[in-house]
Amino acid sequence: MRRLESLRAEIGVLRSLLRGMPRDAGHAERLQAFYAPQAAHYDAFRERLLQGRRELIASLQLPANAVVVELGGGTGRNLDFFTPQQWSRIARFELVDLCPALAERAQLRAMADARIRVSQADATTWRPHTPADCVYLSYALTMIPDWRAALVNALAMLKPGGTLAIVDFYVSEAAPPAGLRCHSLFTRRFWPAWFGHDGVKLDAAHLPALRTSLPQHSLVEAHAAVPYLPLVKVPVYRFVGKKPVTD
Secondary structure: OHHHHHHHHHHHHHHHHHHOOOOOOOHHHHHHHHHHHHHHHHHHHHOOOOOOHHHHHHOOOOOOOEEEEEEOOOOOHHHHHOOHHHHOOEEEEEEEEOOHHHHHHHHHHHOOOOOEEEEEOOOOOOOOOOOEEEEEEEOOHHHOOOHHHHHHHHHHHEEEEEEEEEEEEOOOOOOOOOOOOOOOHHHHHHHHHHHHOOOOOOOOOHHHHHHHHOOOEEEEEEEEEEOOEEEEEEEEEEEEEEOOOOO
């Protein structure tokens, strides 16, 4: 019975993906229309697709009494990837998402810890009451139409010396700098078209913008498996940068 329910849930999510994200509404309305029907099963389906989250979070070095912000936090699943040692150093955790259905799921998780606050808000404009020690986005930058504004906002809310961390899908530039991966023309055309149907916008300008904004950084370029397509791999990256400390 449990396997049958799980199968039905997966079929429901796949139907939503095949229909794609609506085009004829504002961004918040499109998110709600797309994710509300699949919110209860969102995490289970995407567990196999959204890879690298645990590794990104494990790499975060948090100071004592840290203020941590997740922009585009969805259902709050990433809260579970923080270790007890990391949680011992967190004073406040701010989770922000524009989609009401996903924010409601996150709020249920947040009820277990008074340090966690969930805000249904726009990542391009929302700011914490005090500067953050760490801001991260997990498969969210590609979901934000004005991703440059989201990046500027994330940097603005960071303390000098604070950490910006991102894991997401991407495609390379046609001629990336030496040392970075160069994807084929097919890859650079195929994956933006594939994900664009569901409102996920892969942009070759993401990594150059991040690397320019935060010259002190580490970067891992990899590939992740795609559910139901065992021979197919999609490019992903993990970026962790430090905001410069100015005099």
